[in-house]
Amino acid sequence: MTAPKRLSLELVSQFRTDGVAVIRQCVSQQWLKTLAEAIETDINSPGPFFHGYQPDNSQGRFHGNLRLWEHDQRFRAFCFQSPLPGLAAQLLDSKKVNLLYDQLFAKEPGTPNRTRWHNDQPYWAMRGWQVLSFWIALDPVTVDSGALEFVPGSHRWGRWFQPQAFGETVGQDRYEINPNYEPMPDIEAQREDYELVSWDLEPGDVYVFHGLTVHGSGGNLRRDQRRRGYAVRYTGDDVVYDTRVGTNENLRSSAHRDGDPLDSERYPLVWPAGNALCEPALAGQRPSR
Numbered sequence: 001m002t003a004p005k006r007l008s009l010e011l012v013s014q015f016r017t018d019g020v021a022v023i024r025q026c027v028s029q030q031w032l033k034t035l036a037e038a039i040e041t042d043i044n045s046p047g048p049f050f051h052g053y054q055p056d057n058s059q060g061r062f063h064g065n066l067r068l069w070e071h072d073q074r075f076r077a078f079c080f081q082s083p084l085p086g087l088a089a090q091l092l093d094s095k096k097v098n099l100l101y102d103q104l105f106a107k108e109p110g111t112p113n114r115t116r117w118h119n120d121q122p123y124w125a126m127r128g129w130q131v132l133s134f135w136i137a138l139d140p141v142t143v144d145s146g147a148l149e150f151v152p153g154s155h156r157w158g159r160w161f162q163p164q165a166f167g168e169t170v171g172q173d174r175y176e177i178n179p180n181y182e183p184m185p186d187i188e189a190q191r192e193d194y195e196l197v198s199w200d201l202e203p204g205d206v207y208v209f210h211g212l213t214v215h216g217s218g219g220n221l222r223r224d225q226r227r228r229g230y231a232v233r234y235t236g237d238d239v240v241y242d243t244r245v246g247t248n249e250n251l252r253s254s255a256h257r258d259g260d261p262l263d264s265e266r267y268p269l270v271w272p273a274g275n276a277l278c279e280p281a282l283a284g285q286r287p288s289r
């Protein structure tokens with residue numbers, strides 16, 4: 001199966017209301033094969049923004065990387081030519097879509113590291129409402145292999161939480177304090193105070209979530225199952241560059257000034273497809289718990 005050209009009104013409405021939804025069988029087997037091969041290349045020979053995390057207890061392996069599309073044609077082709085840009089335009093109700101960046105989160109079997117609760121937008125040098133991530137499952141994902149969990153509706157809280165590194169990391173381990181951000185509450189210690197949602201995924205299923213939706217994930221406690229997730233972040237019409245403090249330095253652009261539209265080689269226009277700045281062709285369910 002390949003992604004629907006048009007998403008159901010129910011799914012779009014769920015994304016807008018809850019800030020998160022799942023698109024079943026969104027990514028075709030062919031694209032999954034391409035991504036899986038590109039992921040192995042990156043794990044064996046990481047691109048420049050590698051940010052692996054030291055596993056707690058020295059077990060397993062948590063490989064993270066970002067801006068992979070800039071160094072590997074296979075990721076690039078996926079970010080530009082898969083169904084995702086068209087789906088982003090629908091979900092964001094946007095005439096144009098820019099690629100913000102892509103990111104890999106591979107938790108090998110037996111990796112205990114959690115991904116701490118956070119929302120993404122405070123990490124990113126942009127402002128605007130029309131911003132989302134697709135998180136593509138390469139493996140079956142369950143709560144014990146590190147399924148993502150979300151706080152539905154948290155994208156409308158208007159709360160920006162101070163970024164922190166996800167663990168002891170090879171990569172940016174410190175973030176400047178932004179006085180307008182607030183500390184992330186300890187959701188893990190107070191889980192009963194929050195409505196949390198999650199879904200099991202099959203390969204090719206996708207979580208789609210807003211840039212301000214609070215989310216996190218457990219470790220991959222399975223011994224027999226990898227948990228490779230590949231995230232692609234896109235923005236819409238109202239998003240501009242933002243130079244506020246506290247963002248991830250590897251996601252900034254020296255060519256942009258505060259308030260600039262993103263359109264550039266760094267944040268390429270990927271929708272409408274066929275636009276001069278787009279690459280030429282290279283070749284609603286409710287939560288389960």
Ligand SMILES: O=C(O)CCC(=O)C(=O)O
Nearest residue numbers: 105115120135217229231
């Ligand atoms: O895969 C994970 O554990 C975390 C993913 C995440 O935080 C994201 O894609 O924003």
